[in-house]
Amino acid sequence: MREVAIIGVGQTKVGEHWDISLRHLALEALQASMADAGVTRVDTLYAGNMLSGELIGQEHLGALIADFAGLRGTEAFKIEAACASGAAALRMGFVAVAGGLANIVAVVGVEKMTDTLGPDTTTALAMASDADYEAAQGVSFVALNALLMRRYMHEYGYGHQDFAPFAVNAHRNGVNNPFAMFQFPVTAERFARAKMICDPINLLDSSPICDGAAAVVLAPADAARAFSATPVRIAGSAVGTDTLAVHDRRDPLVLDGAVLSTRRAYEQAGMSPENIDLFELHDAFSIMTALSLEAAGFAEKGQGLRLALDGEIGIDSRIPITTMGGLKARGHPVGATGIYQVVEVVEQLRGLAGANQVPNARVGMAQNIGGSGATVVTHILERME
Amino acid sequence: MREVAIIGVGQTKVGEHWDISLRHLALEALQASMADAGVTRVDTLYAGNMLSGELIGQEHLGALIADFAGLRGTEAFKIEAACASGAAALRMGFVAVAGGLANIVAVVGVEKMTDTLGPDTTTALAMASDADYEAAQGVSFVALNALLMRRYMHEYGYGHQDFAPFAVNAHRNGVNNPFAMFQFPVTAERFARAKMICDPINLLDSSPICDGAAAVVLAPADAARAFSATPVRIAGSAVGTDTLAVHDRRDPLVLDGAVLSTRRAYEQAGMSPENIDLFELHDAFSIMTALSLEAAGFAEKGQGLRLALDGEIGIDSRIPITTMGGLKARGHPVGATGIYQVVEVVEQLRGLAGANQVPNARVGMAQNIGGSGATVVTHILERME
Numbered sequence: 001m002r003e004v005a006i007i008g009v010g011q012t013k014v015g016e017h018w019d020i021s022l023r024h025l026a027l028e029a030l031q032a033s034m035a036d037a038g039v040t041r042v043d044t045l046y047a048g049n050m051l052s053g054e055l056i057g058q059e060h061l062g063a064l065i066a067d068f069a070g071l072r073g074t075e076a077f078k079i080e081a082a083c084a085s086g087a088a089a090l091r092m093g094f095v096a097v098a099g100g101l102a103n104i105v106a107v108v109g110v111e112k113m114t115d116t117l118g119p120d121t122t123t124a125l126a127m128a129s130d131a132d133y134e135a136a137q138g139v140s141f142v143a144l145n146a147l148l149m150r151r152y153m154h155e156y157g158y159g160h161q162d163f164a165p166f167a168v169n170a171h172r173n174g175v176n177n178p179f180a181m182f183q184f185p186v187t188a189e190r191f192a193r194a195k196m197i198c199d200p201i202n203l204l205d206s207s208p209i210c211d212g213a214a215a216v217v218l219a220p221a222d223a224a225r226a227f228s229a230t231p232v233r234i235a236g237s238a239v240g241t242d243t244l245a246v247h248d249r250r251d252p253l254v255l256d257g258a259v260l261s262t263r264r265a266y267e268q269a270g271m272s273p274e275n276i277d278l279f280e281l282h283d284a285f286s287i288m289t290a291l292s293l294e295a296a297g298f299a300e301k302g303q304g305l306r307l308a309l310d311g312e313i314g315i316d317s318r319i320p321i322t323t324m325g326g327l328k329a330r331g332h333p334v335g336a337t338g339i340y341q342v343v344e345v346v347e348q349l350r351g352l353a354g355a356n357q358v359p360n361a362r363v364g365m366a367q368n369i370g371g372s373g374a375t376v377v378t379h380i381l382e383r384m385e
Numbered sequence: 386m387r388e389v390a391i392i393g394v395g396q397t398k399v400g401e402h403w404d405i406s407l408r409h410l411a412l413e414a415l416q417a418s419m420a421d422a423g424v425t426r427v428d429t430l431y432a433g434n435m436l437s438g439e440l441i442g443q444e445h446l447g448a449l450i451a452d453f454a455g456l457r458g459t460e461a462f463k464i465e466a467a468c469a470s471g472a473a474a475l476r477m478g479f480v481a482v483a484g485g486l487a488n489i490v491a492v493v494g495v496e497k498m499t500d501t502l503g504p505d506t507t508t509a510l511a512m513a514s515d516a517d518y519e520a521a522q523g524v525s526f527v528a529l530n531a532l533l534m535r536r537y538m539h540e541y542g543y544g545h546q547d548f549a550p551f552a553v554n555a556h557r558n559g560v561n562n563p564f565a566m567f568q569f570p571v572t573a574e575r576f577a578r579a580k581m582i583c584d585p586i587n588l589l590d591s592s593p594i595c596d597g598a599a600a601v602v603l604a605p606a607d608a609a610r611a612f613s614a615t616p617v618r619i620a621g622s623a624v625g626t627d628t629l630a631v632h633d634r635r636d637p638l639v640l641d642g643a644v645l646s647t648r649r650a651y652e653q654a655g656m657s658p659e660n661i662d663l664f665e666l667h668d669a670f671s672i673m674t675a676l677s678l679e680a681a682g683f684a685e686k687g688q689g690l691r692l693a694l695d696g697e698i699g700i701d702s703r704i705p706i707t708t709m710g711g712l713k714a715r716g717h718p719v720g721a722t723g724i725y726q727v728v729e730v731v732e733q734l735r736g737l738a739g740a741n742q743v744p745n746a747r748v749g750m751a752q753n754i755g756g757s758g759a760t761v762v763t764h765i766l767e768r769m770e
Contacts, residue, residue: 099484
């Protein structure tokens with residue numbers, strides 16, 4: 001098995017792009033990543049996407065994006081794992097390069113959630129949950145997360161306002177990210193006054209519906225310096241799964257898929273939580289942030305929220321999270337999110353994160369979650385010295 | 386790169402299964418393949434599927450099927466490349482095992498096209514074409530193929546009745562396949578009288594809308610005999626892509642993606658058309674059969690139909706095709722088709738094809754086409770002596 005490096009990254013600004021089509025979003029990110037890597041062709045292209053069929057009536061994104069990007073003929077597939085589709089596509093790219101089946105691989109995550117044909121986006125997102133046993137009962141995705149959040153508050157004695165630091169931290173970091181959808185800060189007071197969406201989840205507990213694309217280019221690590229002055233090694237790449245339906249879980253407040261996924265990634269990298277300088281986690285809802293911190297070993301069960309309350313999640317703190325705004329402020333174009341997370345970790349490891357730079361960042365972890373924890377894809381990235 | 390073998394296969398009967406859900410179809414095929422291989426766990430599961438989101442409101446099939454099959458925790462993704470999704474998933478399994486990233490991999494192709502929520506299946510299938518430049522004009526998939534068929538007839542001077550042997554051959558073979566949707570023969574006379582669907586494509590030029598699932602289990606070839614007395618080596622695994630939109634093609638009557646895909650597979654296997662004892666091609670419409678035979682090197686441009694007219698496609702002929710009924714008679718549950726093709730080739734190479742057995746079959750090729758030729762995935766399989 002060969003070591004694999006990221007030699008180029010690209011991203012579009014996240015937002016409601018009513019005037020930009022899915023293929024144009026994908027093209028912009030892909031071309032940026034290929035220009036960054038200095039390559040004009042790739043062996044294989046993997047596209048991470050969840051909802052292009054449902055929302056804009058277009059499947060078959062692999063060949064579509066390959067052709068539109070001038071790569072006609074190139075092997076190309078779409079990879080889907082709900083909101084973890086982006087990182088799932090990266091995982092396939094890692095497998096192809098690590099195994100020696102391809103040398104240069106492009107991975108683009110893209111989602112177009114505005115200007116859609118329908119069904120409505122909330123209905124489409126519920127397809128990440130169990131269609132027969134959850135969605136069929138009318139339980140939306142935000143409702144599932146609301147149930148988890150209420151249970152967490154009940155079990156561990158937290159109040160809703162205790163979740164405020166997650167949103168405050170994400171928005172503070174989003175201010176300095178030119179690709180973020182929301183470049184404004186929010187206060188704990190504003191969080192307290194935010195509109196309720198699905199009790200106890202309010203607007204500032206939630207990531208937005210939006211459009212975006214991000215891309216990375218991979219190469220064997222031993223060839224990486226021919227393409228990039230600042231390559232980043234993929235030290236760990238791992239996947240864990242769990243039941244789609246929350247009611248089938250061993251314990252609804254433990255993300256077993258994330259526990260498995262991070263354990264496998266740590267083992268592969270020969271690392272533990274102490275080695276991680278920053279953690280781009282999947283803060284689709286603030287309850288997911290708390291559960292992710294626990295599953296990844298940064299806090300005991302029920303104590304993920306405590307990290308935020310104790311001020312341990314900021315740029316200069318014990319475990320910086322959502323350093324470029326996270327899903328909350330950068331935005332959550334679902335199939336693209338996993339690649340945005342990785343692009344942001346790469347920028348941190350390259351020392352290019354500007355005002356949000358984590359000092360001496362050497363190792364970063366990105367974790368992308370599909371459904372309410374049914375597919376969890378973890379990548380540990382390390383600066384190549 | 387390691388050699389890869391198929392150590393187990395499974396399939397469900399194709400049909401309109403109004404009483405069987407997608408997850409049950411997938412389970413049946415997957416369990417059959419795992420029982421055939423004698424394994425109770427796998428390292429990774431890839432699910433090939435195109436339309437589960439659009440038609441039954443369920444994405445996230447990787448984790449869903451893994452959990453439902455008792456493989457909770459296992460790495461699992463959905464792979465999509467329109468009607469080539471099944472073979473695309475197999476390609477990913479090949480990459481994982483060949484590269485040493487996994488040892489035992491299950492690949493299941495599944496599609497549920499009846500008992501759907503909507504949109505109507507014809508609209509959903511059009512998502513394989515270019516949504517902005519083809520489907521948006523109201524051009525359905527059968528209409529695109531009708532345009533190609535008309536052009537082929539015009540260019541080369543064929544009449545519609547000249548296509549009859551493809552349907553006759555497929556149905557003749559389907560009679561003896563217990564998993565086929567249509568187990569009855571058709572005559573050239575019946576073809577001549579068949580209802581017109583989209584001129585010049587009639588009912589017997591077309592594959593049916595249906596449900597089904599098929600699965601294979603992969604292992605490194607050097608370990609294959611520990612699992613199977615009759616393992617089959619994957620000698621070639623390759624992908625070629627082309628434009629989604631037919632009007633963007635260099636020549637609409639040449640499947641450049643199939644030319645690329647087969648050339649790559651032949652090179653990898655060190656083979657040429659002469660080595661192929663049977664060819665499971667993608668006869669979604671009879672025009673595709675003709676174009677596939679030409680692209681894969683079995684006939685010159687415009688001469689694919691001639692093979693059928695000259696009686697060269699039957700079980701005992703020069704190049705047996707659709708030996709178990711093909712998409713036409715076995716059926717075309719789109720995301721499952723690519724795996725059905727491979728399962729059928731394996732059965733031929735094992736000598737278990739019964740009345741349809743190709744004598745001394747040693748090498749078989751399966752080719753799965755997405756869209757009207759935009760993604761073409763080719764696998765060359767060889768009996769291990």
